[in-house]
Amino acid sequence: MGANTVLMYIGMAVFLIVMLLIGIKASKKTTDLHSFAVAGRSFGPFVLAITITSTYGSASSYLGLGGMAFSSGWPMMWVWIGCMWGIVLPILLLGPKMRVFSERLDSTTMPDFIAKRFDDARFLRAFAAVVTVVFYTANIVAQFRGVGVLIGTAFDIDYKLAVVLFGLIIIFYCAAGGLFAVGWTDVVQGTFMMLIILFLVPISINASGGLEAMNQRLLEIGPEMTSIFGNGYTPLLAVFIVIFYSLLQMGQPNIGSRFFAIKKVKDFKKVLILTLFGTLLMSSVPWAGFAARILFPDIVADYAVPTMIMHYFPSVIAVISVIAIMCAMMTTIDGLLHSISTSIGLDLVRDTFGEKDERKVLLITRVSTIVAGLLAMICALFWYPQFLSMLVFGALAGVGSCTVGPILVGVFDRKANKVGATVGAVVSEALFCLLLLIFGSSVSIFYIGTPCMVLNIVLTVVVSRVAGKTNEELVNRLFAVKG
Numbered sequence: 001m002g003a004n005t006v007l008m009y010i011g012m013a014v015f016l017i018v019m020l021l022i023g024i025k026a027s028k029k030t031t032d033l034h035s036f037a038v039a040g041r042s043f044g045p046f047v048l049a050i051t052i053t054s055t056y057g058s059a060s061s062y063l064g065l066g067g068m069a070f071s072s073g074w075p076m077m078w079v080w081i082g083c084m085w086g087i088v089l090p091i092l093l094l095g096p097k098m099r100v101f102s103e104r105l106d107s108t109t110m111p112d113f114i115a116k117r118f119d120d121a122r123f124l125r126a127f128a129a130v131v132t133v134v135f136y137t138a139n140i141v142a143q144f145r146g147v148g149v150l151i152g153t154a155f156d157i158d159y160k161l162a163v164v165l166f167g168l169i170i171i172f173y174c175a176a177g178g179l180f181a182v183g184w185t186d187v188v189q190g191t192f193m194m195l196i197i198l199f200l201v202p203i204s205i206n207a208s209g210g211l212e213a214m215n216q217r218l219l220e221i222g223p224e225m226t227s228i229f230g231n232g233y234t235p236l237l238a239v240f241i242v243i244f245y246s247l248l249q250m251g252q253p254n255i256g257s258r259f260f261a262i263k264k265v266k267d268f269k270k271v272l273i274l275t276l277f278g279t280l281l282m283s284s285v286p287w288a289g290f291a292a293r294i295l296f297p298d299i300v301a302d303y304a305v306p307t308m309i310m311h312y313f314p315s316v317i318a319v320i321s322v323i324a325i326m327c328a329m330m331t332t333i334d335g336l337l338h339s340i341s342t343s344i345g346l347d348l349v350r351d352t353f354g355e356k357d358e359r360k361v362l363l364i365t366r367v368s369t370i371v372a373g374l375l376a377m378i379c380a381l382f383w384y385p386q387f388l389s390m391l392v393f394g395a396l397a398g399v400g401s402c403t404v405g406p407i408l409v410g411v412f413d414r415k416a417n418k419v420g421a422t423v424g425a426v427v428s429e430a431l432f433c434l435l436l437l438i439f440g441s442s443v444s445i446f447y448i449g450t451p452c453m454v455l456n457i458v459l460t461v462v463v464s465r466v467a468g469k470t471n472e473e474l475v476n477r478l479f480a481v482k483g
Helices: 003-029 033-041 045-056 059-072 074-105 110-117 122-155 159-207 211-221 235-251 253-261 265-282 286-295 301-312 315-350 358-382 388-412 418-442 445-466 472-479
Strands: none
Touching: 003 122, 003 159, 003 315, 033 159, 033 253, 033 315, 033 358, 045 074, 045 159, 045 253, 045 265, 045 315, 059 074, 059 122, 059 286, 059 301, 059 315, 074 110, 074 235, 074 253, 074 265, 074 286, 074 388, 074 472, 110 122, 110 253, 110 315, 110 388, 122 159, 122 253, 122 301, 122 315, 122 358, 122 388, 122 418, 159 253, 159 265, 159 286, 159 301, 159 315, 159 358, 211 286, 235 388, 235 445, 253 315, 253 388, 286 301, 301 315, 315 358, 388 418, 388 445, 418 445
């Protein structure tokens, strides 16, 4: 075993021990459902910004976007544009209002927020919770797949062993510490994620001979590799991509729960600036994909970033980089697991089925974390999707097709009501599932998810004006609050 491998094993072992210790410490602060779900609404702007940014930068960013750059070249930068815009809009438009509304409604999960905003819409709460559990579990499968790919490449160990080892650690600290553990581990993990970019971009460009040489060598591979459009990216698809990302994150429970957890509403301005800076850094991953296509044209697309790290990074930086990419997956997995467990424990067991014993609900919520994590881990051991990004985007679009209308319209439209929100969520989700069954991977997820999310918004607005009634007392109480 070489010195580099030993160094990597030591670095990874220390990192995992730190994650376990954070989970143990967080468990001591997680004494009730409120602390498990929203960390007592105690997060400052730095913690919130880094947990949003690191959650956004998942396996789809570090492996998937690198793979897309490897396969398609510059035309895939439309995805980058969409990602940047998509993380800014939820914080700018929804963050302050959702934080204020959630406290007035005493809501701690996204399905609960939707239900209480629309005058105790119990069916809508349960429906949104089930959709969250199903599609977020599929998303976690993609993240675990990323774990296996990365660790298998970096340490030359069995893919399944890597998935099981890291899966069990993530499940432990999520179940033990709730959102406190998620937030605190995200701070540590997010720091590593930022550090890798400081090395990844210049090393990738330099390895390709500089910017001019990189573009020239991509052009030699094919003229579409350096074009604005090409390799499947058309002007129409570019429009769908930008709209897709603009709406996608507004409906995600794992982002909304972060908004609920910030201590002071006025700190959202700081959150926006910090998140924008962090996302700019992490969105530079495609440079490694371009370089890998030039230098290692025969590898599997999703192996682009790990391959660049193992061949071109000095030993110490390589250790940091492997940990950083691992962090990208862990931060997303823990956020998704937290949303799944609170949807099951709070939205379904407590609020839908009527369990009143809070200690019992907290136990069920923790057990749900373990069960959901193990289920996703088992699926990842035997299912090998080729493009992680497409599986991730499909899962997120499945949730967004249900929730984006009730959330976006509910926050801005005083006339939105229970009937409109329910029709919008159910019809749009049904359409999304139908299109997915009919077309599968033969049609881009952007063509499937975008119209479904837009339809959700339109139906929520239109149906609210022709059917149902608005609870004026509730609306006046919510919209009178400045946030």
